[in-house]
Amino acid sequence: MDIPLSTIAVVGLGTMGTGIAEILAVAGREVIGIDISDAASRQAVAALEASTARGVERGRLTEEERRTALARFRTFSDLHAAADAELVIEVVPESYEAKQRVLRALDGIVSPTAVLATGTNALSVTRLAADSAHPERVLGLHFFNPAPAMKLVEVVSSVLTSPQAVAAVTALARELGKEPVALGDRPGFVADGLLFGYLNQAAAMYEAKYASREDIDAAMRLGCGLPMGPLALLDLIGVDTARTVLDAMHAASHDRLHAPAPVLRQLSDAGLTGRKAGRGFYTYEAPGSGTVVPDALTPTITAEGAAAGSGRPVRSVGVAGSGTMASGIAEVFAKAGYDVVLAARNPEKAVAAVGRIATSLARSVDKGRLTAEARDATLARIAPAGSLDAFAEVDLAVEAVAEDLEVKRQLFAALDKICRPGAVLATTTSSLPVVACARATSRPQDVVGMHFFNPAPAMKLVEVVRTVLTADDVHATAREVSRAVRKHPVDCGDRAGFIVNALLFPYLNNAVKMVQEHYATLDDIDAAMKLGGGYPMGPFELLDVVGLDVSLAIERVLHREFHDPGLAPAPLLEHLVAAGCLGRKTGRGFREYARR
Template structure:
C-alpha cells in the first residue's frame, strides 16, 4: 500500500540509515514515520493486517494535511514526504531497511516475538531498535542473535513537536551502533541523550517517581488535586500539574512504568500508589476514558468538568485585615512587604535596628523602580506603594497590626524567639504567620500562648513575581485564621493552596525528592549533568533541568530540605544522595559560590 506518488523527496537522505522500517503505526509509530520521512529517508511502515495498515496510512495523510493547514509544510513538501512512505502488512517488508524501529504495545513477550522474527528476516547489518518506555531493552535484545546491534530509541509524544530522543544502550550494544543512532536522531532535528538500560531511562525514571508521590499525596488527602497541580505549576513553572499529567499519560500506562521501575529498584518510592491500581481497576484511566483524577467532557477531551454531587467547601468568615507587619530585612521580607504595599495595605517593616530597616525599604524602592522601568507600574503607583511602607527597628510598632508575617532566618530557634516576642506585643486576634519553607509551623505556634492564631504563609522567591502561596494550617490553627489568610491572598493577587503542617508542604515535598533522584542518577554514572538537564527540559518541558535548579537554589539549602524530608518520613529513598553531601562539605554550593554541579566561575 503506497502513499501518493511524487517525483521528488523532501530532501536527500541525511546521515545513517537511508531506509527505515517502523513496526506499529499507532499514534507514536505514525508520528515517527512522518518525522523520518521529513529527513529525506524512505520509510516502510508495517501494520499487522490490511485494515490496520489502511487506517495507519489515513492517519499519516491526515497528520500531514493538518501540517499543511498549520503552515508547517507546503503542499509540495507534503506530496514529496508521502511519496517516501509505504505501508505494508507483512513483517518481511522490514528486510529492505537499514534500521527497524518497533512501536507495538508495551508487552514484553509481544516485543520479543517481533524481534526474534526481525532477527530472522533482516540482514545481519540491520540495526533493530525498540521504542519501549519502560521494558528491559536487554531482555528484548536477548530474543535475537545480534544483541550488539539492538538498542532503544525512545521518542516523545507528539513526535513532531518534541525534540528529545533517548538513545538506550544495553551492556552489549556496540558504541558504533549507539553513535549511529544518535547521529540519526540529530539528522532528524532531534536532540539525542544517552541512557543505559534501566526502567524509565532518564526522563521517566525521574518523572514517574515524582508523579507517584503526587498521587500518594492526593490519596492521603493531604491536599486537593487542584491545589497539588496548581502548586507545582505556579511554584515550579511546570507546564502541567502532576495529576493532570497522569491523566494525560494514562493512569494504566503510569502504573505499568512504575511497576517496571519497582521491579528493578525495589525502592518503595517506585511502588505504584494504591490509588493508581484502584483507578485502573475501575476503568478510570484518564483523558482517554473521560475520567481519571479529573472528569472530562468526553473520552479524549482535555476539558475538565465538575463532578456531579460535588459540594462547595463552607468556610467561616475571616478576620478583618487593614494593616500588615513584616519582620525581616532580606530579599524575601522586602518582597513580601512590596506585595502588600502594592495591594494598598499599610506595611510596618521591622528589622534589627532602624538602619537595617531603612536599607530594606531602599531595596524595596529599587524593586519598584525596576517595575516602573519595565512598564509594570506607573510612577504614581510606585510612589503610593512606597508611602505605605514604614521602616522601623522596634518590634513594639507591630502592636496594632492585623497580620504579622515573619521572614527571618530559616533557623527554628530564631523564629521561636521572634514568635514569643510577637505573642507579647501583638493585639488579641492578630494573625501571626511564618514564611518558613521547611520548618514545622507548629513549633513556631507553640512558642506563643495563642497557637490558634498561627499559620504558615510560604511565599516563593521572588515574592512580587511568584503567584503561589502555600497556606499551612497546623492541628491547632483556627479555621477563621485560615479563612483570613485565604482572603488576604486573593486581595494581594496570589494563588493560595492549602496543606497541612508536614515537612516540605506540597512543592518541596514533591520537588526535592526528584532533585535528589537526579543526583543519584549522576553519581551512579548513568547519565551526565548535561544529558539529564537536557532530557528533563526537552522531554517534560521543564523550565530548568534538575542540576540547573539545584545550583540556583543552593546545594546547602537543598541538602537541608532533603534532610528534613528524610527525618520526617523516615523513607530510605529520601536520604540525601552522598554526592550532594560531599559537594556541600567541599563548599560547592552552586551559583552563589561559583561552583556546584557546574563551574559557574568559568562561564
C-alpha cells in the first residue's frame, strides 16, 4: 500500500531542518516546522524568505511559486502540531536521549500509519527504532548540508523497518530531485562512515605537529581536488559533532582509526567547536562566520620558509626518468624558464620523453593556454640525454624513476658521484623513505623530497619532504623552486605517505572494506562520496585510475610504518591485484573497461 506524504513535519529548525523544510515547501508539500525555540522558528522563516527571494532573482522560482511555498511553511513550538503529518523528520541535536525523547512523544501524537524519520548521521537507527511503539515505521533519512544544494540522501533501514516506509521516503527523495541511496544500519552509513575516519586522521596528524593546519588543508584541496581541507571541514561540521559521530563509530567498529583524536575532545570541551563558536582549528571573524582571520598559529612570511632568498641559486635542472611523471616535471621546469636536462636509460627513451612533452605543449596551444612561441621556447630549453653524466653541472637533480627503493638508492649513489658539490638532489617518491635515498650519498644534507602530483603540469601541489639530515638551505631551495614553477609547497616530515597519501589511502581502503562486507555497492559508494562529500571522483573510480597494484603497495607501506591493524590492506584489494585486475591499465579493476 502506498503511503501518501503530502503533509510533512520537520522537528528541529536549525540549519539542516530549515534547509529540509525549504526543499519540501518549494516542492509543494505542506510543511509543519517545530522547534521549542521561538527565535529558531523566526530565523527559519527569515531564512526561507531570503532563499526563495534569491531563487526568484536567479530565475529558479516565479514570484507566485515563492508566495505559495512560503504559505505552505508554518511554525509551531509544540510537537502536537505534527498530529496530521504523514511523515515526521527529526533533526534535533545528535544525541540518543534527545532523539528518543522526540520519537517517543510522537508515538502518542501522530497516526499509526505515519512514517518517522531520524536525520541522524551516525547514531544507530535500530536503537532509536527499538524504543518506539511502532519500530516498523522508523527509518533514517540523512540529508547533507546544505540540504537544498546537496543531491545525496541516505535512506537507512533497520531490521525492523517496513518496506512500504522505505519505498515512500525513497520516492519522496526522488521527487525532491535528490539521489537516494538505500542502506542498512551502521554508524556513519556510507558517506560519513568514510568521511569521518579521514577527518579523524587529519586531526591526529595536526595534533602530532606533523604538518600545519594550513598545509594539511592545502594538501588535500590541491592534491585530491577536494572542495575543502579536512580541518576547515571539521570546523564547518562542528568539532563537537565530529566527536559524537566518531564515538558512535568507534563503539560499533572498535577500530582505532575511529577513536576520536584527543584534540577533538580538547577543543570541544573548551567550547572551541568551529565556525559556530567563532573558533575551532581556525579562528573566524565572528561566531557563525566562514571568514578566517589570522591568529597566533597563522604562518608569517618569515616562518614560511626562512622566506625568499635563503635557498641555493637554481638555474638548471636535471630530471632523471622517461615516464609520465618525469616528462611532466621536465615540462613544468622548462615552462618556468629553467634549462632542463632530461636523462633516460638510453638516448631513444630520452628523445621519446621529449616527444611526449611536445605533444602535451601542442595540446596547450590548441586549447589557447600557451602561445606557439612559448611552446617553442619551452622545448628549446629541454635537452635529452642518454645517461646521468649530463647532470654534471645542474643546480638541482630531480629523480622520477620507478617507485622501488633499491632502484632509487642506486640512482642517488650515481648522482652523488656525478653532480657538482652544492647541487640539490631531490626524489619525487610518494611513499618511500627519503632518508634512505639520502644515505645512499656522501651528502645526505643535500637531499630533499619533492613529491609532485600526476599530471605534474596540471596539479598545483608539491609535498616538500625534509629528513632529519636535510640542510636548512636545501629545504628552502625546494620551497622556492616550487613557488617559481607556480606550485604550492607544503612541508612534510619523512614518514610514510607524507600528507596526502597518508590521509587518502586509508579512506580508499575503508571503501574497499565496505564492499567486501556487502554493506553497499561500488556505485552507491562512489555516488555517496561525489554527491554527499563533494569528491571529484568516487573511491573506486579513483582506485581504478591510480592502479590497484600502486594502491596496494602504498597501503602496505602505511601498514608497515604505523603498525595499525586498521591500515592493513583489505583482502579484496589483495585478491584483485593477485588476479591481475589492476584497474584501467589492464581493462579490469573494480569495474571493467573497454580495451583500447
